[in-house]
Amino acid sequence: MSSVEAAALPALNLVGKLAQSFGVNEAALRLLLSIFAGYAFAIIYRKYVTFQHNKQLHHLYFVICGLLICLFNFGVDTYHSLIAITTTYVLARLLRGSPREFKILNFVFHMSYLLVGYYYTESDEYDILWTMPHCVLVLRLIGFGFDLADGLKEQDKLSKEQKESALAELPSPLELFAFAYLPCSFLIGPQFPYRRYKSFIEGEFKQHDGNMEAGLKRMSVGFVYLIVSQIGAVYFPNSYFLSDEYTQVSYFWRLAYLGVWAKVAIYKYVACWLLTEGALIMLGISYAGKKENGEHDWSGCSNVNLIILETGYTMQHYVHSFNINTNQWLGQYVYKRLKFLNNRTISYAAALGFLAVWHGFHSGYYMAFLNEYMTVTVEKQFASVWAKTNIDMYADIVSPPFVYPALKYFVQKLYDLFVIGWCMTPFILLSYSRWMKAYSAVNYFVLIGVIVWTIFYQTYKYYARAAKRREQDSTFGRATTLSPTINADAHDKRD
Structure with a gap:
């Protein structure tokens, strides 16, 4: 029973009518209501469950809440x-007793199941189906598998990250289900290891205060981003x-509009x-220690760094500030475990x-990455x-002194706006024919720029290496001429 089928039931038809009256997608409304339900679940947990000594009640509470959310959104697809x-x-x-085989089978099963699900459900649009939370669950369970296997290794063979997340014992079925179905993170993440969940259940974060206020602040900021994303859409x-209307706009504004559109799409994810995150903070699972000023830090489950996101000006800034937990998961369980490639x-x-395969089969995902x-x-x-040009050293000759850094930052932000528009276009439009049409409207400017830059950079490196070799030869020649020792040896050999 999908959300559409669920809407046919009298008890659930209210959501469908509400979505129709607001002119929004019913599945999207169910998702949003489920996210807000996380706050209610968090408050109930903090008030009635958190002080219960029987930890099985904690796990059971999360399993029930997570299953209710899943059933509300996806019906029988919960299976x-x-x-x-x-x-x-x-x-x-x-x-x-066979951790290597377990890791491989666990990985292959979950990725295969997810890809088969994509094959039967994908369309040319973003559909909120059971595959949406399932892709989050896949990473969680694959990471759990790696952590469980790491727990059987000798400590001196583990990295610092692996030591912090390794599991020496297999949790009970109820504990694993509770970890997977944690209501505030089941639908759209974020990712975190089982060790964090275990520390939370055992009360290691319970004595720290300020989570309610911090959660409300994060929720308020999320509201702002949600409103901006909806207005932008x-x-x-x-x-x-x-459309043809877009191609009639001047080239500069085509690039600018593309960037604003990409930002709006990003804000949709940021808002969610x-x-x-606000619900997770209220729940109390996102404690991350103390800040330098002594205040409690509740950013342990943060999936976005707003300061870097809004002030950054490179693609690397987006990587470090957007979908942080997924990128950290990718680094810990994929990138760093490929060290044997030595490249x-x-x-x-x-x-x-x-990451592209994990998202699905659409060509837009592969082009985006x-x-x-x-x-x-x-x-x-x-x-x-740029660092070798030493241009920044001459900034002092510009008066007043703030002009050069301000102008430089303006150019960097303009680059950021144009390039993020290009990079996000295939991720948003998904199908090849659609994102290629949008690319043609902006004359493939980034692709051409990358080709031109690659030719320049390789040429630059060639001449730089050649110049370095000439300098080394010249230095050696001067040393030969000026060194009495070398000259004496040479004279002796001639004799």
């Missing part, structure tokens, strides 16, 4: 998550960038993550490839070349 969690537990139980619908570039490309790879690479190359 997919039940199968996933049960399979991981059975594999862990049967292969406890009205002025910049996806269809506009596939902030609202979810960071290949490991990075493989990690992005995994290829864009990330290309732009991050070019940015690093450009930064190295």
Whole structure:
């Protein structure tokens, strides 16, 4: 029973009518209501459950709440998550003495199941179906599998990250289901290891105060981003960038509109993550220690860094500030475990490839992550070349002194606006024919720029190496001429 089928039932038809009256998608409304339900579940937990000494009640509470949310959104399709969690537990139980085989089978099963789900459900639009929370669950269970396998290794063979998340014992089925179905994070994340959940249940974060106020603040900021994203979607619908009207706009404004549209799409995700994070903070699971000023830090489950996101000006800033937990998961369980390749570039490309496959089969996902790879690479190359020019050293001659940094930052933010528009276009439009049409409207400017830059950079490196060799030869020649020792040896050999 999907959400559409669920709406046919008298008890659930209210949501469908409400969505129709507001002119919004019913599945999206159910998702939003479920996110807000997380606050109610968090308050109830803090008031009635958190002080219960029987930890089984805590786990049971989270399982029931998570299942209710899943049933409310996806009906009988809830069985997919039940199968996933049960399979991981059975594999862990049967292969406890074979951690390598367990990791491989656990990984292959979950990725295969997810991809088959994508194959039968994907369309050319973003659909809120059972595959949406399932992709979150897949990462959670794969990470759990790695942590469980790491728990059987010798401590000196583990990295600091692996030591912090490794599991020496297999949790009970109820504990695993509670971890997977935690209501405030089941639908859209964020990712966090089982060790954090265990610390939370055991009361390690309970004595710290301020979580209610911090959660409300995060929720308020999430509201602002939600409103901005909804207003932006009205002025910049996806269809506009596939229309003839868009191609008639001046080239500069085509690039600018594309960037604003991408920002609006990003804000939709940011809003959902902030609202979810607020509920997790209220729940009390996101404690991250103390700040330098002595205040409690509740950013342990934060999926976005707003300061970097809003003030940054490179693709690397987006990587470090957007979908933080998923990127950390990718780094810990994919990128760093490819060290045996002994090549960071290949490991990075493989990690992005995994992320693209995890999102689905649409070509837009693969192009989006290829864009990330290309732009991050070019940015690093450009930064190295720029540093050698020493142009920034002459900034003092510009008067008044704030003009140069202000002008530089303006250019950087303009670059940020234009490039994020390019990078996000395939991620939003998904199908090849659609994102290629949008790309043609802006004359493939980033692709051409990357090609031109690559030619320049390789030429620059060639001549830089040649100049360095000439300098080394010249230095050696002078040393030969000026060194009495070398000259004496040479004279002796001639004699």
